[in-house]
Amino acid sequence: MRANCDNYKKYNERMKDLIISSKRIKKELIGFLACFFIGFVVNVAAVFYYKTTSIEIISSLPYIFIFASILYGIWSFLRVIVLLINRGISKIKVGNK
Amino acid sequence: MKQIDRRQFIKEMGIIGGGALLATSPWFSAFSERNDTVGSMAHVGFIGSGTRGRFLMGFLVKNPKVKIVAIADFYQPSIDAALKIAPKTKVYKDYRAMLDDKSIDAVVIATPLDKHYQMVMDAFDAGKHVFCEKSIAYSLEETYEIYQKYQRSKKIFFIGQQRLFDPTYIRAVEMVHSGKFGDISGIRTFWHRNNDWRRLVPPFATDEFINWRLYKAHSKGVMTELACHQVQVGTWAMREIPNKVMGHGAITHWKDNREVYDNVSCIYVFENGVKMNFDSVLSNKFYGLEEQILCSKGTIEPEKKKYYYEEIPPAPAFLQMINDVEKGMFGTLPFAGTSWVPETANVNKGHSLLDKNSERDGTSLMLEAFAEAVITKKQPPLIAEEGYYATALSLLGHQAIVEERTLVFPDKFKLDYLNHKKSTSIF
Numbered sequence: 396m397r398a399n400c401d402n403y404k405k406y407n408e409r410m411k412d413l414i415i416s417s418k419r420i421k422k423e424l425i426g427f428l429a430c431f432f433i434g435f436v437v438n439v440a441a442v443f444y445y446k447t448t449s450i451e452i453i454s455s456l457p458y459i460f461i462f463a464s465i466l467y468g469i470w471s472f473l474r475v476i477v478l479l480i481n482r483g484i485s486k487i488k489v490g491n492k
Numbered sequence: 493m494k495q496i497d498r499r500q501f502i503k504e505m506g507i508i509g510g511g512a513l514l515a516t517s518p519w520f521s522a523f524s525e526r527n528d529t530v531g532s533m534a535h536v537g538f539i540g541s542g543t544r545g546r547f548l549m550g551f552l553v554k555n556p557k558v559k560i561v562a563i564a565d566f567y568q569p570s571i572d573a574a575l576k577i578a579p580k581t582k583v584y585k586d587y588r589a590m591l592d593d594k595s596i597d598a599v600v601i602a603t604p605l606d607k608h609y610q611m612v613m614d615a616f617d618a619g620k621h622v623f624c625e626k627s628i629a630y631s632l633e634e635t636y637e638i639y640q641k642y643q644r645s646k647k648i649f650f651i652g653q654q655r656l657f658d659p660t661y662i663r664a665v666e667m668v669h670s671g672k673f674g675d676i677s678g679i680r681t682f683w684h685r686n687n688d689w690r691r692l693v694p695p696f697a698t699d700e701f702i703n704w705r706l707y708k709a710h711s712k713g714v715m716t717e718l719a720c721h722q723v724q725v726g727t728w729a730m731r732e733i734p735n736k737v738m739g740h741g742a743i744t745h746w747k748d749n750r751e752v753y754d755n756v757s758c759i760y761v762f763e764n765g766v767k768m769n770f771d772s773v774l775s776n777k778f779y780g781l782e783e784q785i786l787c788s789k790g791t792i793e794p795e796k797k798k799y800y801y802e803e804i805p806p807a808p809a810f811l812q813m814i815n816d817v818e819k820g821m822f823g824t825l826p827f828a829g830t831s832w833v834p835e836t837a838n839v840n841k842g843h844s845l846l847d848k849n850s851e852r853d854g855t856s857l858m859l860e861a862f863a864e865a866v867i868t869k870k871q872p873p874l875i876a877e878e879g880y881y882a883t884a885l886s887l888l889g890h891q892a893i894v895e896e897r898t899l900v901f902p903d904k905f906k907l908d909y910l911n912h913k914k915s916t917s918i919f
Contacts, residue, residue, distance in 0.1 A: 434810075438809070441810045442809045442810075445809035447806060447809040451808050451810065454808070455808045455811075458810050458811060459810065
């Protein structure tokens with residue numbers, strides 16, 4: 396029983412709580428809104444360029460949402476890559492010391 | 493079997509309204525506004541109990557206002573099969589004996605084409621109402637004489653043109669007549685199959701008896717068996733009878749000693765130059781059958797239950813831009829493969845003719861209308877005329893094919909109908 400409690404304690408010490416701060420949520424939301432805004436601007440430009448009806452500024456919102464999600468996903472993927480690269484470089488530097 | 497009245501039909505089909513229905517399909521007056529023939533009964537005899545006869549019997553036997561009282565046929569296997577559908581029905585080997593039965597109000601004639609004339613004439617002479625399967629008769633002269641007899645008899649006369657009662661076709665023609673699609677520019681009808689049209693011949697029967705459709709003495713082939721349905725749709729949509737017809741026919745595939753063509757093509761020409769085509773090959777079924785009504789602002793395909801506008805809106809600008817950018821970036825790269833972007837080309841998927849597919853077949857409604865007409869003794873308007881011209885045009889088309897020349901619709905066979913005026917010439 397005591398051994399199990401010790402293992403449980405060690406397991407919990409290794410695994411950290413994932414805390415998403417409100418600051419982070421706000422930052423990501425703003426990021427997504429930025430992607431949505433880019434999509435919206437592209438849509439408006441497209442409506443003028445292809446001379447379609449202006450109702451599409453509203454009716455194409457579902458497409459813009461999908462576009463924004465993909466753009467946000469790509470941006471997040473790139474950030475993860477940069478993060479991993481930076482971590483890798485840090486570990487190499489620590490290892491060299 | 494659920495009985496129907498006109499109001500109910502309009503509601504079920506989502507057709508524009510009662511006025512529009514009767515303007516397009518005046519024969520629907522057979523169905524009363526209220527179902528006031530409940531409790532009445534039409535006593536019907538069948539002349540011919542083959543495949544088609546039994547098919548019609550299957551509907552009528554379920555109608556509480558119809559009692560099938562007799563069958564006239566001499567082919568025992570057909571009789572036996574018919575008695576399974578309508579047991580306790582009296583059987584006559586000679587239809588004339590059946591016509592003497594005073595209890596019979598009406599007869600349904602479903603026999604080979606060449607037999608129709610005498611049977612219909614005798615039925616009218618016996619004071620019976622008549623439902624005759626299409627085509628009406630073997631020749632223009634016989635068809636015309638039958639029509640004259642019907643008019644003199646003051647009896648009910650229906651011809652087996654079931655598209656007149658098919659909700660999809662009614663809707664299609666109603667939309668055409670409303671002007672929604674502009675003027676009709678052309679009508680393309682085709683009925684293609686890939687089979688030899690033969691039935692198995694039992695040991696005790698002859699090929700000519702079973703496969704009468706393949707013999708000149710009994711049938712005009714695809715023109716009288718198939719074309720008559722489709723040219724009727726064309727004239728119904730155009731509200732006009734074509735003046736001229738030309739055509740060609742041949743036996744190109746089924747060289748099995750048949751006497752009728754397996755490959756025909758006809759062009760009917762209306763007064764204003766619009767053409768109605770009929771094509772039929774019996775050795776390719778890829779395109780099946782259709783009556784394509786080509787109008788200046790749209791196209792209707794009743795068999796597919798669809799209509800299409802000529803001008804369709806382009807894809808949303810946002811998608812067009814994404815597509816153009818993507819094509820610009822990946823268009824020339826060999827590994828690019830299929831675009832992930834939704835197509836921006838104008839793929840015209842069309843619209844459905846009916847909000848919901850009708851469970852009702854034109855045949856069942858047509859037979860219900862016949863029963864109603866027999867009970868009320870009121871001939872619905874124009875149904876005989878539609879049937880007459882469907883037969884007349886298919887026979888004329890066949891004649892044009894055989895004679896290999898353009899034929900003009902003979903004045904002597906014209907009725908007072910649509911753009912035709914009955915000839916009063918004594919010549």
